[in-house]
Amino acid sequence: MTETVGDKPLWDRPAAELAAGIREKSFSATEVAQAFLTRAEETNPHVNALVDIRPDEVLTQAAEADAAVAAGGDLPPLLGVPVSIKINTSQRGFASSHGVAAWAGAVAQGDAACVAALREAGATLLGRSNSPAFAVRWFTSNDLHGKTLNPWHPGHTPGGSSGGAAAAVAAGMTPIAQGNDIGGSVRFPAYCCGAVGLRPTVGLISGVEPRGAEEFDSPLSFQTMAVHGPLGWTVDDVRLGLHAMVTPDLDDPVGLPVRPPLGTPGRVKVALVRDAGVVKAQPAVNAALDDAARWLTEAGHEVEEVELPELGEAARLWSLLLYxxxxxxxxxIEMFGDDAVRDSLASSFRAAAQIWGEQPSLTDYIRGYARRGTLIGRLQRYLGQDRVVLTPVAAEVPFEQDADLAGDSRMAELLAAQWPMQAVPVLGLPAISVPTGLRDGLPSGVQLIGGRFTEDLLLHVASDIEARAPRGRPSFAWAQPDPGQGL
Structure with missing residues (x-):
């Protein structure tokens, strides 16, 4: 098996390069799969990012990809590229456990729409990524699969809820990972682990469950705010994952009947927003914004620092409508969840009560959704097709592990710090988290927000940041021998 070609191992190559190499027969899909399996064997025991890897099935998929190459003809864009799937997303033959012990045997009979799209694009599905129970924490642990650690520093969260996806990408176990996001669950883990994470426009990627699955009456906030999206080590990885995952699907209550244009990069105006009137950013966070603004100016973009209180208002609405x-x-959740998710949510509700009172009324809720529509209109007019907003990912550096269990005062701080994660889902806009390097040994990064269906514009601007930001993989210098978690 050839696991290194040229000056870089296969597991450290971008997805587009892997796909091209497989098509051109520079290396085989089997060699690629084996390289990533070996990398997972080396790194996953330290971080517990992927919780169900089946090497025989992975190699069977890779052999099928190699057979397709040998047969010739048109080949799908992700042929042979490893991708992980989150444990709360249906993948046939695997449990959709949601990190809940009682659901460990809930084996999916089919694929969610976004997983089917990845399969159709030729991806090799390699492992299930860990998340918190019910995917409702910014930290990743559950009683079924254990805790996922940040590959840069075990004392800090890898993010949540797609923490396993981000940790796996950063550690080199997969170049692309599927995740989902209703309050930062793609963007925040990418930030914490030094990866790239894209939350697409609502309706662009369908997560509809396979036909025959038990129906779930999705709350309105889930329908209007939750999305599936790609995480990757590079912006190009995320671009490839996005285009593979786009799924016109009228079964989705907000799905689109066609594949919409994803924007055409042109002259970009960049509006820098530091706090949106919610909470001041930590110095390290402001330094990352300064770096990104300088790099974008060097790249020829027009950067202007502005106040945009609509983002802060949208963030506050999130804690009303979702909670x-x-x-x-x-x-x-009380019946099947673990102590961590129960305690975290109880503390979250008490923090939200400081904004909305102990018992928000039905009138508050109705007016909240009405106000949401007004804010969307304002922001969409402001953004248009040629402006993006540059914000923190969070007002703090990656949180200490289990900070949401440290008491109500700390939870209130977390809720305020996450305003950039909360505002975007309420507005239904696309946003990308892109790394800016390391500070004091921890990843730093920024968020870019665009108008609806301007994903390519976001990717274009993110690429200009990525081209100037120092990058490197985690060394695992902190890691001890196998702690008993992993494959």
């Missing part, structure tokens, strides 16, 4: 609906699901 009021999560409260209706607490019977199931």
């Amino acid at each position: 009021q609906e999560l409260k209706t699901m607490m019977t199931e």
Whole structure:
């Protein structure tokens, strides 16, 4: 097996390069799969990012990809490229456990729409990525699969809820990972692990469950705010993952009937927003914004620092609209969830009560959704097709592990710090988290927000940051021998 070609091992090559090499027969899909399996064997025991790797099935998929190359003809864009799938997303033959011990045997009979799209694009599905129970924490641990660690520093969160996806990408176990995001669950883990994470426009990628699966009456906030999206080590990885995952699907209540244009990069105006009137950013966060603004100016973009209080207002609405609906699901969460998710949500609700009161009324909720529509209109007019907003990913550096369990005061700080993660889902806009390097041994990064269906514009601007930001893989210098977690 050839696991190194040229000056870089196969596991450290971008997805587009892997796909091209497989098509051109520079190396085989089997060699690529084996390289990533070996890398996972080396690194996953330290971080517990992927929780269900089946090497025989992975190599069977790779052999099928090699057979397709040998047969010739048109080949799909992700042929032979390893991709992980999150444990709360249906993948046939694997448990959709949601990190809940009682659901460990809930084996999916089919694929969610976004997984089917990845399969059709030729991806080799390599492992299931860990998340918190019910995917409702910015930290990744559960009683079924254990805790996922940040590959840069085990004392800090890898993010959540797609923390396993981000940790796996950063560690080199997969170049692309599927995740989902209703409050930062793609963008925040990417930030914490030094990867790239894209939250697409609502309706662009379908997560509809396979036909025949048990129906779930999705709350309105889930329908209007939750999306599936790609994480990757590079912006190009994420671009390739996005285009593979786009799924016109009228079964999705917000799905589109066609593949919309994803924007055409042109002259870009960049509006820098530091705090949106919510909370001041830590010095390291402001330094990352300064770096990104300078790099974008060097790249020829027009950067202007502005106030945009609509983002802060949208963030506050998130803790009303989402949490009021999560409260209706607490019977199931109390019954099947672990202590961490129960305690975290209870503390979250108390933090939100400082904004909305102990018992927000139905009128508050209705007016909240009405206000949401007004804010979307304002922001969409402001952004248009040629402007992006540059914000922090969070107002703090990656949180200490389990900070949401450290008491109500700390939870209130976390809720405020995550305003950039909360505002975007309420607005239904696309956003990307892109790394800017390391500070004091921890990843740093920024977020870019665009108008609806301007994903290519975001990727274009993110590429200009990526081209100037120092990058490197985690060394695992902190790692001890196998802690008993992993494959």
